[in-house]
Amino acid sequence: MQTAAAREAELIARIVGGEKELFHELIRPYERMVYLTVLSIVKNEADAEDGAQEAVINAYRHLGSFRSEAKFSTWLTTIAINEGKKRLRKAKALENSLEEEAEEKEGDYTPASLTDWRGVPLEALERQELRDALRKAVASLPDNYRQVFTLRDLEELNTEETAEALGLTPGVVKVRLHRARILLQKQLAPFLKSAAPARKGFFRRAL
Amino acid sequence: MKLDCKHVWEYISEYIDGSIDAQLREDIERHLEHCEICAAILDSTRNILILTADDRTFELPVGYSKRLHERLAKEIGPEPDV
Numbered sequence: 001m002q003t004a005a006a007r008e009a010e011l012i013a014r015i016v017g018g019e020k021e022l023f024h025e026l027i028r029p030y031e032r033m034v035y036l037t038v039l040s041i042v043k044n045e046a047d048a049e050d051g052a053q054e055a056v057i058n059a060y061r062h063l064g065s066f067r068s069e070a071k072f073s074t075w076l077t078t079i080a081i082n083e084g085k086k087r088l089r090k091a092k093a094l095e096n097s098l099e100e101e102a103e104e105k106e107g108d109y110t111p112a113s114l115t116d117w118r119g120v121p122l123e124a125l126e127r128q129e130l131r132d133a134l135r136k137a138v139a140s141l142p143d144n145y146r147q148v149f150t151l152r153d154l155e156e157l158n159t160e161e162t163a164e165a166l167g168l169t170p171g172v173v174k175v176r177l178h179r180a181r182i183l184l185q186k187q188l189a190p191f192l193k194s195a196a197p198a199r200k201g202f203f204r205r206a207l
Numbered sequence: 208m209k210l211d212c213k214h215v216w217e218y219i220s221e222y223i224d225g226s227i228d229a230q231l232r233e234d235i236e237r238h239l240e241h242c243e244i245c246a247a248i249l250d251s252t253r254n255i256l257i258l259t260a261d262d263r264t265f266e267l268p269v270g271y272s273k274r275l276h277e278r279l280a281k282e283i284g285p286e287p288d289v
Binding site: 032052056061134159 | 216276
């Protein structure tokens with residue numbers, strides 16, 4: 001049986017060879033990834049959709065320059081990131097310097113204690129409010145952390161792929177991911193607590 | 208080695224990803240057995256990640272895929288006659 005990667009490589013070769021309409025098929029599994037990548041940078045749904053379209057068109061136009069040693073998903077992610085950054089630069093010329101400043105800042109990256117959490121069944125995760133809160137919390141992360149978090153935990157790229165796509169070292173990816181996760185845990189903790197059934201007196205120590 | 212809570216927190220992310228060495232993993236697990244605070248932090252962080260990966264949390268705009276393929280079709284041009 002042909003592996004997914006081999007099927008993809010064959011598809012790419014056929015498109016480059018002239019069967020252009022097969023690009024629809026090639027891109028379909030990655031539509032979501034492209035959109036979320038651009039959204040992680042521009043933080044605005046309408047911009048993200050325009051940017052995602054633009055990124056896909058760019059990928060189509062430059063498919064001939066794709067090297068098969070690379071992974072198509074990483075290559076495509078890089079294009080999506082560049083498209084997002086281009087839009088961001090246009091919208092806000094100062095963004096880059098502000099971003100760097102934000103990263104230099106020392107923050108408090110300790111998680112929030114949440115002893116009631118064990119009382120929250122996984123079904124609580126079905127709640128729409130929790131999803132909304134998570135979306136907002138992700139949107140409020142510092143840009144550098146949100147980008148790493150999006151690629152690692154939303155799109156499930158591995159550390160090396162994320163590092164390559166963002167032009168970072170794997171070490172920096174790990175640090176940013178850790179901080180992003182802790183910031184989210186911290187921000188969502190009060191929400192999760194209130195979602196838990198009241199259990200007075202139980203586990204109420206050392207908070 | 209006996210770990211304190213703060214030490215455990217530093218490794219939560221890598222612990223979840225399974226990217227720490229066996230000895231440290233064992234030390235963390237021993238700590239988690241008796242520390243409800245750290246166990247809860249680990250659980251909540253893990254659940255946030257489960258929720259993040261759930262497609263319903265980050266939904267695509269309605270009609271996104273259709274519009275994308277329409278745009279792409281325009282770019283590709285008319286299909287060749289078969």
